[in-house]
Amino acid sequence: MLDGFLRLSQPASTDGMVGLLLEVHAGLRRKHPADSASYIIALMGEGLTITTLHAGDCRLGRLTNQGSIRWLTPVHTLANAIQDLDERALRLSPDRHLLTRSFQAKRFQPPDCVIHEFDERDRGLLIASDGFWADL
Known part of the structure; x- marks a missing residue:
């Protein structure tokens, strides 16, 4: 992946990634x-914009001035596929270890792309x- 990124002749884009x-x-x-593997790719944009491409249980979070983390990307797990869970319930669910989307060898699943x-x-x-x- 890194070799391909370094070969890009144009600025990185969602389609390029x-x-x-x-x-x-x-x-x-x-x-x-x-x-299979989980991943997240973060592309710096103009100003204070970041585009993420992700699949699995990798996350991007914002560190707040109050010292907490506000998670911005959802995880692709069975726990939150069944029902909408708050962060605490998601962290404690045994189903959070079962991925519903990832980088799989069998078939390509496109990532979630979020600005x-x-x-x-x-x-x-x-x-x-x-x-x-979940441990943070």
């Missing part, structure tokens, strides 16, 4: 037919991978 994901998928599907606007007063951003968000 999905194209790279398709290339990577084509190369991995025969080598790793039973594997996020940030406030310059925010303390920062946090990317948490593979379910580690």
